[in-house]
Amino acid sequence: MSYLLKCQGCSVTSSDYLNFPSVIARATTVNSDVILSEEAIETICGPSADDRDFISTTFEGLYFTEQDRRFLDSAWSHIDRLEGAEKDLAISALVLSAARRQPRGVFTFTDANRYVDGRRDLELSLRRHFRERAAEYNAVVFDNGRVSRASQGEVFEIDAGPYDLVYLDPPYAPPSDDNDYIKRYHFLEGLSNYWRGSTIMENTKTKKLAKRFTPFAYKRTIEDALQRTFERFASSGTIVLSYSSNAVPDAARILELLKRVKDDVEVREVDHKYSFGTHGAATRRNVKEYLFIGRSA
Ligand SMILES: C[S@@+](CC[C@H](N)C(=O)[O-])C[C@H]1O[C@@H](n2cnc3c(N)ncnc32)[C@H](O)[C@@H]1O
Known part of the structure; x- marks a missing residue:
């Protein structure tokens, strides 16, 4: 993005x-x-x-x-x-x-x-x-004539702007279990700095890195995290959130939260099919991908 x-x-x-x-x-x-x-x-x-x-x-x-x-x-x-x-x-x-x-x-x-x-x-x-x-x-690699920035950190710690457009693509908090990116991508994360300063959980079969808490990964903390993120960027022009019907909270609740900081909220839906596995027995699940677009009046 x-x-x-x-x-x-x-x-x-x-x-x-x-x-x-x-x-x-x-x-x-x-x-x-x-x-x-x-x-x-x-x-x-x-x-x-x-x-x-x-x-x-x-x-x-x-x-x-x-x-x-x-x-x-x-x-x-x-x-x-x-x-x-x-x-x-x-x-x-x-x-x-x-x-x-x-x-x-x-x-x-x-x-x-x-x-x-x-x-x-x-x-x-x-x-x-x-x-x-x-x-x-x-x-x-090319020059678009503008200066861009990138940082590693919590979304709650980056410069609050205001920006013309804020695009948010958080993990989708599932109704059960958690959505832990480190569990899936620990090897890529370790490889990106040669595992310096990282702790490998030696007792795990996959030699994964220790989990780092993020409120976006759990159904109990996701609502508060979304609300705080929306508030943080409330003064920016437009807030766009990518989310899924496969996750909590549901679209109605997200709409409610985004409407607290933006006057006009539009929801766009795209049907999406997730495939798990590569063979005939692979399971497929139909979900909707949402784009919430919140604008100021
Ligand atoms: C759906 S992915 C987004 C991928 C990204 N848009 C892309 O196209 O590469 C969710 C991302 O949120 C990051 N993330 C999770 N919790 C976060 C937090 N509290 N603050 C900042 N980023 C977080 C994860 O590391 C992960 O890369």
């Missing part, structure tokens, strides 16, 4: 409480002129600069091939020597490589072979992925 708005000529302020989305926003939306040089790509894909093996040993037998895991360590031995937008582009390409190489892009299971179905993304080595993904990231 940040990049789309940049393409539409906006000055964008992006924020997410995970590190990897923030790095990607910096590489693509804040960065206007730096690309990852051919030389840097060659170096990252070449021999390691040191003998680090954290990823190879920590995730042995869990994710990717041994050669792939060694590549991730080796790539980081060079990425550690980069700075600024070059470093952001290299990390973004590495994170996207790992996401594409892992079935469904999530790290909630370790028996990836179960999902191998001949798809090219699952066949390519991570080194080969990296070359391709780095070229793709380089290709999207």
Whole structure:
């Protein structure tokens, strides 16, 4: 979304409480002129600069091939020597490589072979992925003539604006369980800073990172979180919220909350089919994706 708005000529302020989305926003939306040089790509894909093996040993037998895991360590031995937008582009390409190489892009299971179905993304080595993904990231860098910003942090801590438009895309709080992004994307989050300052829960099969609380993930805290977010950006021109009928609270309640800060609220609905699994037995669920658009009079 940040990049789309940049393409539409906006000055964008992006924020997410995970590190990897923030790095990607910096590489693509804040960065206007730096690309990852051919030389840097060659170096990252070449021999390691040191003998680090954290990823190879920590995730042995869990994710990717041994050669792939060694590549991730080796790539980081060079990425550690980069700075600024070059470093952001290299990390973004590495994170996207790992996401594409892992079935469904999530790290909630370790028996990836179960999902191998001949798809090219699952066949390519991570080194080969990296070359391709780095070229793709380089290709999207451009200057729209405006300054953009990106930060990592709680939505309640970012500059309250006012902005012309606030686009909110929080996790959808499910009626049962929670919607914990770290559970699914812990490997990408760890990879985005080489697990520095992160605590791996050693007793978990997937070696996931410790959960970080967010009120958007739970049915008990979501309403208050939405209300506080709407209030925070009440003085901005338009608030747009993306949400799902698959989650709580329901559309009527969200409408009520948004109407407390915006005079005119429109709801757009799009039918959406979620697929779980890749085979004939895969389950599908029909839901509605909502866009709530709140404007001031
Ligand atoms: C549906 S995803 C949004 C993805 C994003 N729009 C994109 O297209 O990449 C929800 C995001 O909310 C982030 N998040 C969860 N709780 C948050 C909080 N309290 N403050 C800021 N971001 C939060 C998650 O890390 C996750 O990336």
